[in-house]
Amino acid sequence: MSHQSTQQQRIEALRDLLGAANVLIDQQSLTHFGTDWTRYYTPAPLAIVFPTCIADVQALVIYAAEHSLALVPSGGRTGLSAGAVATDGELVVCLDKLNTIDAFNPVDGTLRCGAGVTTGEIQSFAEREGLYYPVDFASSGSSQIGGNVATNAGGIKVVRYGMTREWIAGLKVVTGTGELLDLNRGLVKNNAGYDLRHLVIGSEGTLGIVVEVTVRLVNPPAPHSVMLMACPSMPAIIEVLKAARSTLTLNAFEFFSDKALDKVCEATGWQRPVQVESPFYALLEFEQSDADAAQNLYAAVASQHWASDAVMSQSIGQAQQLWAFRERISEIISHWVPYKSDISSVISKLPDMLAAIDEIVGRAYPEFEIVWFGHIGDGNVHLNVLKPEALDIQTFSERCGEVNTWVSEVVREYGGSVSAEHGIGLLKKSVLPYSVSPAELAIMRGIKASFDPHGIMNPGKIFD
Amino acid sequence: MKVLVAVKRVVDYNVKVRAKADGSDVDLNNVKMSINPFCEIAVEEAVRLKEAGTATEVIAVSIGDKACQEQIRTALALGADRGIQVETEGSVEPLVVAKLLKGVVEKEQPQLVILGKQSIDGDNNQTGQMLGALTNMPQGTFASEIAVDGDKLSVTREVDGGLQTLSLNMPAIVTSDLRLNEPRYASLPNIMKAKKKPLDVYSPADLGVEVTTHLTQVSVEPPAERQAGIKVESVDELVDKLKNEAKVI
Numbered sequence: 001m002s003h004q005s006t007q008q009q010r011i012e013a014l015r016d017l018l019g020a021a022n023v024l025i026d027q028q029s030l031t032h033f034g035t036d037w038t039r040y041y042t043p044a045p046l047a048i049v050f051p052t053c054i055a056d057v058q059a060l061v062i063y064a065a066e067h068s069l070a071l072v073p074s075g076g077r078t079g080l081s082a083g084a085v086a087t088d089g090e091l092v093v094c095l096d097k098l099n100t101i102d103a104f105n106p107v108d109g110t111l112r113c114g115a116g117v118t119t120g121e122i123q124s125f126a127e128r129e130g131l132y133y134p135v136d137f138a139s140s141g142s143s144q145i146g147g148n149v150a151t152n153a154g155g156i157k158v159v160r161y162g163m164t165r166e167w168i169a170g171l172k173v174v175t176g177t178g179e180l181l182d183l184n185r186g187l188v189k190n191n192a193g194y195d196l197r198h199l200v201i202g203s204e205g206t207l208g209i210v211v212e213v214t215v216r217l218v219n220p221p222a223p224h225s226v227m228l229m230a231c232p233s234m235p236a237i238i239e240v241l242k243a244a245r246s247t248l249t250l251n252a253f254e255f256f257s258d259k260a261l262d263k264v265c266e267a268t269g270w271q272r273p274v275q276v277e278s279p280f281y282a283l284l285e286f287e288q289s290d291a292d293a294a295q296n297l298y299a300a301v302a303s304q305h306w307a308s309d310a311v312m313s314q315s316i317g318q319a320q321q322l323w324a325f326r327e328r329i330s331e332i333i334s335h336w337v338p339y340k341s342d343i344s345s346v347i348s349k350l351p352d353m354l355a356a357i358d359e360i361v362g363r364a365y366p367e368f369e370i371v372w373f374g375h376i377g378d379g380n381v382h383l384n385v386l387k388p389e390a391l392d393i394q395t396f397s398e399r400c401g402e403v404n405t406w407v408s409e410v411v412r413e414y415g416g417s418v419s420a421e422h423g424i425g426l427l428k429k430s431v432l433p434y435s436v437s438p439a440e441l442a443i444m445r446g447i448k449a450s451f452d453p454h455g456i457m458n459p460g461k462i463f464d
Numbered sequence: 465m466k467v468l469v470a471v472k473r474v475v476d477y478n479v480k481v482r483a484k485a486d487g488s489d490v491d492l493n494n495v496k497m498s499i500n501p502f503c504e505i506a507v508e509e510a511v512r513l514k515e516a517g518t519a520t521e522v523i524a525v526s527i528g529d530k531a532c533q534e535q536i537r538t539a540l541a542l543g544a545d546r547g548i549q550v551e552t553e554g555s556v557e558p559l560v561v562a563k564l565l566k567g568v569v570e571k572e573q574p575q576l577v578i579l580g581k582q583s584i585d586g587d588n589n590q591t592g593q594m595l596g597a598l599t600n601m602p603q604g605t606f607a608s609e610i611a612v613d614g615d616k617l618s619v620t621r622e623v624d625g626g627l628q629t630l631s632l633n634m635p636a637i638v639t640s641d642l643r644l645n646e647p648r649y650a651s652l653p654n655i656m657k658a659k660k661k662p663l664d665v666y667s668p669a670d671l672g673v674e675v676t677t678h679l680t681q682v683s684v685e686p687p688a689e690r691q692a693g694i695k696v697e698s699v700d701e702l703v704d705k706l707k708n709e710a711k712v713i
Contacts, residue, residue, distance in 0.1 A: 222494060295656055298652040314499060314649075315499065315504075316476045
């Protein structure tokens with residue numbers, strides 16, 4: 001039987017399984033649903049399917065297991081490591097239609113919903129109930145809770161609220177054999193054996209398909225203020241962080257370099273927020289009731305010369321504007337097609353790790369502009385190397401391959417992680433061994449084989 | 465030249481306001497309060513006059529309970545020299561505010577009074593004009609640009625279809641529009657200095673004003689929720705719905 005007729009048969013079988021309207025094979029859909037925000041890969045899936053209930057997902061997995069058909073789960077496709085990319089005839093399982101908010105339980109403070117509900121919908125639902133879902137990031141309008149679970153999404157409030165993992169009270173997962181696991185069921189305390197829920201969180205779809213999620217909601221935080229502080233060095237920023245953590249209720253502690261601020265001001269025409277130019281800036285968000293403590297903090301760090309100037313928001317609009325200096329960086333520097341790296345270390349080692357990377361890249365390629373920014377309160381920094389205008393993209397890309405190896409070596413030396421929050425996907429497979437030992441990798445493979453004995457769940461992601 | 469700037473404490477303009485459950489008022493519990501955006505622009509303009517050497521002293525005045533001292537301190541952090549609070553309870557109507565400000569004007573004798581064109585809570589757009597009438601000072605409302613020339617003040621106003629420029633004799637009153645300037649951020653060193661700047665508190669009686677009310681707030685309710693949209697299958701169906709259901713064609 002020819003390849004083409006096998007494909008045709010499969011598509012017919014999928015139509016029988018889910019209904020013709022829930023199977024898409026037109027080129028535009030294949031391209032649209034077959035990729036995420038990475039854009040480095042050419043999507044080439046077999047088809048896109050839209051299960052409308054959990055039983056549909058189970059039936060799909062059983063069919064895929066019988067026919068050795070690889071499955072790629074697909075949520076909001078806002079990932080940055082090609083975890084949801086289908087490049088090799090896979091079936092993309094799009095969870096858009098599992099999008100109902102099923103149950104809100106005010107006693108337990110939990111919300112149970114389908115995997116296809118967007119993060120933004122959960123935030124709005126919580127707000128209507130006078131509550132708060134604290135995981136937040138730029139793509140919350142499109143990203144889906146199932147994808148948040150699969151990638152253990154972080155974002156901008158991690159200092160205070162942690163990553164998605166902290167907020168998942170229960171999970172329903174379809175494994176690679178089509179079995180449905182009902183994990184943790186909303187419990188606060190549950191020491192009955194291994195917590196498989198936490199294996200699934202961050203597994204990038206390689207263990208199973210998340211079909212239903214129960215999240216915890218909390219009381220909304222008090223109104224906040226934002227302070228932007230000019231700091232002379234990375235060690236100074238760490239000192240400020242140390243002092244701030246003991247005196248303020250921090251929601252966020254971010255930083256960016258002067259080069260990053262330069263690019264933002266140049267592109268937007270905005271005035272620099274502080275008068276004094278400084279190599280680094282720290283952005284602190286804290287509860288407004290801490291405003292006096294924040295002034296004392298500034299006085300204390302300024303007297304040590306860890307900060308040379310600072311401004312504080314007096315309204316929500318100003319707080320948003322100060323955040324915009326940080327949040328616009330990524331989009332604005334995309335003009336220089338940067339090599340990007342999302343790395344972390346324990347906070348105490350960050351200054352030395354950054355200096356080591358600056359030194360090693362600067363020595364080999366002094367013409368490369370390096371832009372640093374990130375969630376320093378979580379030990380997570382984003383390294384961006386900008387392409388010099390004069391250099392062609394091919395050569396730049398080759399040199400970035402080298403840079404990538406050097407950076408990974410430095411990260412290993414400092415005991416850090418080559419992927420702090422973006423996951424591994426396809427994009428970072430080659431650097432995974434810099435953060436994970438052969439023994440760990442062997443256990444990971446074993447875990448995958450337990451969940452997915454036929455190797456059909458998002459194969460080729462994280463490791464081959 | 466002395467400049468008096470009025471600042472009001474209001475619900476921050478980015479807050480999605482809710483009505484209280486009993487419909488008596490807007491719910492202010494756990495809500496961010498800020499300086500009224502137009503007042504912030506007024507403060508910035510006064511501070512720029514001082515930085516340019518035109519003004520010698522900038523005084524920020526606010527009317528309200530003790531909490532409004534926070535907004536006076538903000539004005540002081542932005543560069544005002546001293547503050548005045550006129551202590552009142554509950555909400556005060558524009559006419560009372562104008563009378564109280566007139567009392568402050570008589571005490572301080574400023575050459576220029578800058579106010580926001582309106583506050584974003586009541587949206588009355590009355591105080592500046594009423595103060596003009598009560599003090600018999602010339603007024604330039606909705607200013608997008610001002611320039612001092614000796615004892616004259618040139619005020620460019622945003623009017624329908626263009627700009628109008630007035631020349632006023634000082635002392636004068638200006639109300640600020642959105643495009644007059646872009647306010648600065650308060651720097652930490654200035655926020656700390658602001659704590660040490662003088663802030664005088666007056667009662668309405670000190671200014672010879674009796675606080676009266678002419679209005680009673682009957683109820684506050686949120687706007688009707690928007691109905692969800694629907695998808696139509698064909699142009700004919702769309703036309704039918706527009707004609708027979710929406711009755712717009």
